[in-house]
Amino acid sequence: xxxxxxxxxxxxxxxxxxxxxxxxxxxxxxxxxxxxxxxxxxxxxxxxxxxxxxxxxxxxxxxx
Numbered sequence: 001x002x003x004x005x006x007x008x009x010x011x012x013x014x015x016x017x018x019x020x021x022x023x024x025x026x027x028x029x030x031x032x033x034x035x036x037x038x039x040x041x042x043x044x045x046x047x048x049x050x051x052x053x054x055x056x057x058x059x060x061x062x063x064x
Contacts, residue, residue, distance in 0.1 A: 001020045001021060001022055002020065002021065002022075002023060002026070002054030002055055002056065003016045003017070003019070003020050003054065003055050003056070004016070004017045004019040004020070004021060004026065004049075004052050004053075004054060005017065005052060005053055005054065005055040006036070006045065006047045006051050006052050007051075008038050008040040008041055008045065009045065010038075010040070010041040010043065011040045011041050013040040014055065015036070015038055015039050015040050015045075016039075016055075017034070017036045017047070017052065018036065021054070023054055026049070026054050029049045030049070031048040031049050031050050032048060032049075033046050033047070033048055034046070034047055034048070035047070
């Protein structure tokens with residue numbers, strides 16, 4: 001399993017969306033907008049699967 005991860009547009013840090021999934025499932029997800037409260041800057045960021053990638057869960061930043 002991997003953590004769906006995006007990049008904070010303010011800090012540039014990789015942040016976890018809190019979603020974990022298999023690569024085969026991630027590849028089939030639609031590009032629907034979602035939001036996440038950023039652990040790096042505290043703001044809400046909107047993202048789609050086009051902005052995201054799968055990272056090892058322990059490598060995705062969750063504490064800023």
